[in-house]
Amino acid sequence: MLRLYHLLIGSIVLVSIPLVGKFILPQFYPPTVVKSSAVAKLPNPNEGNIWQKILGNAAAPTNWQVAACKGNAPLLCVSSKGELLGTVEINIYPLAKNEDFQKKLLAAGIPTGSQVDYKSYKYQTHVLSALKAWVADDYAAFLKARQSEYGKQILFSAYPPQPVPVGKLQGIRYGFTGLNQQGGVQEQRIRYVAFGGSKVYVMTTGFAPGTQTGKFEKLENLAIFQPYLDAIAADLRLP
Template sequence: MLRLYHLLLGSILLVSIPLGAKFVLPQFSPPKVVKPPVVVKLPNPNQENIWQKILGNAAAPTNWQVAACKGNAPLLCVSSKGELLGTVEINVYPLANNEDFQKKLIAAGIPPGSQMDYQSSKYQTQILPALKAWVIDYYAVFAKDRQGEYGKEITFSTYPPQPVPIGKLQGIRYGFARLKQKGGVQEQYIGHVAFDGTKLYVISTAFDIGTQTGKFEKLENLAIFQPYLYAIASDLHLP
């Protein structure tokens, strides 16, 4: 009788254990991780391309067109007969977020926040060393970056920083080229930088296959447009 009881008890356990495991074990299994939804930041449709405000004389070669690119990206489009030849990019950096340039201004005798006449000869004399120091640092960053990428196969050649008017501001024109040891240009950059007392303006374009924006696809088109870019920079509505 006892053996029959044990046999019946064992049969009941065999049936009940899988059922119990089905409802009890999930309570002890690790909880499922629910990932938060990915929030994609879309461009502000109400923000316009800054070139629409600052572009003055849109100088261009014959049969070429220069205009602010469509959309809100800070790009100036250069085209011919409906074909995009290249773009010029402008970046604006608020001084409040640029501690490095604040130090350069202090070293040049211009304390951040000081009210100065940006068209006065005194201010122009003081601002140039700060802008030149910015260009020198810019050259150093690119030289180090490209040295690691190309080694001795490419020669890094810089252009002497040149004081030029950028709108009503005193600015610096700069640039550099990467020259192949076997001949030819690997890349070329042309830039302008100016400061209006609260913001640093950096205008640039290039011949560089690795650059996404602010570039020309063909070196010869950049060479043709270069003097017109100088004229455009000098006639910008800045500040």
């Protein structure tokens, strides 16, 4: 009789457990928070890279990709099948902080602070004259630095400056190459420079083993990409 009574009590307890959990336990445990289906917008990893704003036609060889590099550095990444082949760097120099180029404009017949349309044909000759003076100084500084580094082991020579469009601006493409004593290429540089009234734009890439950015790892890849770089420069959306 006692055993039957115990069984009856046990059955009542088992039936009561779900009811206790339903009506009593919520008083001691906080309710489950249901997460919203809305996902917070992640910041664009390329947002600080100026190429995000100025890149127009991303011309590239077949199976190559051209896009702004991740991060804030002003670098354009050139890759193929997930492998980074090289980068193109752009630097922007405000005219207000560049007294040297102000003097070059003045020497070319454009007074500092003058309100002129630098895109007009009337002033293109003046701007090109100032840009050519920039190129000459750039090459002289480059040659001095390399002579200090290599001495007479590397022979450097400049490419003739060529007028080219940089966005809607008139610019110049120029560069230089360095050959070692065995006849191989030690270094090669390609640059574009343009002036837009308040800023000087300089775009650089090349083959330079000692340089961290704005270069290609292999000379042959630079040679393949060089013609496409003209198209990229011509379609830049410069402010």
